[in-house]
Amino acid sequence: MKIAIASGKGGTGKSTVVANLAFSLAERQPLAVVDCDVEEPNLHLFFPSPSEDLPVMVQIPEIDTTRCTHCGACGEFCRYGALTIFKDRHLFLPELCHSCGGCEIVCPVGAINEIGRQIGIVQIRKPTSGLTLITGVLQEGEVQAPPVIRMAKDQAEGHPLILYDASPGIACPVIETLDGVDFCIFVTEPTPFGIHDLTLALGVTKELGIPSGVVINRSDGDDGIVRDFCAEHSLPVLMTIPFDRTIAAIQNKGNLIARELPEWRERFIELFNSVKRVGKGLQ
Numbered sequence: 001m002k003i004a005i006a007s008g009k010g011g012t013g014k015s016t017v018v019a020n021l022a023f024s025l026a027e028r029q030p031l032a033v034v035d036c037d038v039e040e041p042n043l044h045l046f047f048p049s050p051s052e053d054l055p056v057m058v059q060i061p062e063i064d065t066t067r068c069t070h071c072g073a074c075g076e077f078c079r080y081g082a083l084t085i086f087k088d089r090h091l092f093l094p095e096l097c098h099s100c101g102g103c104e105i106v107c108p109v110g111a112i113n114e115i116g117r118q119i120g121i122v123q124i125r126k127p128t129s130g131l132t133l134i135t136g137v138l139q140e141g142e143v144q145a146p147p148v149i150r151m152a153k154d155q156a157e158g159h160p161l162i163l164y165d166a167s168p169g170i171a172c173p174v175i176e177t178l179d180g181v182d183f184c185i186f187v188t189e190p191t192p193f194g195i196h197d198l199t200l201a202l203g204v205t206k207e208l209g210i211p212s213g214v215v216i217n218r219s220d221g222d223d224g225i226v227r228d229f230c231a232e233h234s235l236p237v238l239m240t241i242p243f244d245r246t247i248a249a250i251q252n253k254g255n256l257i258a259r260e261l262p263e264w265r266e267r268f269i270e271l272f273n274s275v276k277r278v279g280k281g282l283q
Helices: 014-026 073-077 102-106 145-156 172-178 192-208 224-232 245-252 262-279
Strands: 002-006 031-035 051-063 083-085 090-092 112-128 131-138 162-165 183-188 212-219 237-242
Touching: 002 014, 002 172, 014 031, 014 131, 014 162, 014 183, 014 212, 014 262, 031 145, 051 090, 051 145, 073 083, 073 102, 102 112, 112 145, 131 145, 145 172, 172 192, 183 192, 183 262, 192 212, 192 224, 212 224, 212 262, 224 237, 237 262
Parallel strands: 002 162, 002 183, 031 131, 031 162, 183 212, 212 237
Antiparallel strands: 051 112, 083 090, 112 131
């Protein structure tokens, strides 16, 4: 079973929900958690432990200038602006390359070969016997997050239960994270901004055919704006986390409410059970 935890924007408490859910479930069953927010991963802060680091490599073109005729075929093919061919030289921007290999195929004189280039790492941790934490980390200055997310997800394959912590928004990294998941939990706040971004995120899962539900975070008891939206879109509210001083104090110390408050451990387990009920037959 693969569950993604997502949000339309940052700061909703998405990673907090993932970390508490993982901690609560790990005492009962083995699982893997994948931090797919590769530009700003933070789940490792909740589960400090040594890591095994694996490089994330992508293929980029290398042009043999002794064979290149500057015909421009490769530059015309590239839709991302990574290759520009002038009459006496070429300009290659590796950060824009999507590693499609098309330039090598269209080169009429075989002047292009592919070489490896590191864009990030994947860290694997075992903070407890039941929990495997896999963290994707995109190198500073890089922009191609999907290859890092793909490799991080690949490292989790084989686990019976996998939780994916998606990045904020609805851009390519989120689409890559959602690929192949069975269910998506949206974490939102009861504000107009929260509803706006939830609307966008819900549109993505509907387009992908992924069942989903909502966790309302920082609830002040007046959640009508969110509940009305969920009722209108047949979106189940799976859990509510109050805007509470005790909870805030625990989280401000970098701790987990499920670790400090046993009743919350049971609530996060019930969140998982609700996902299975709503998902109808998810195992």
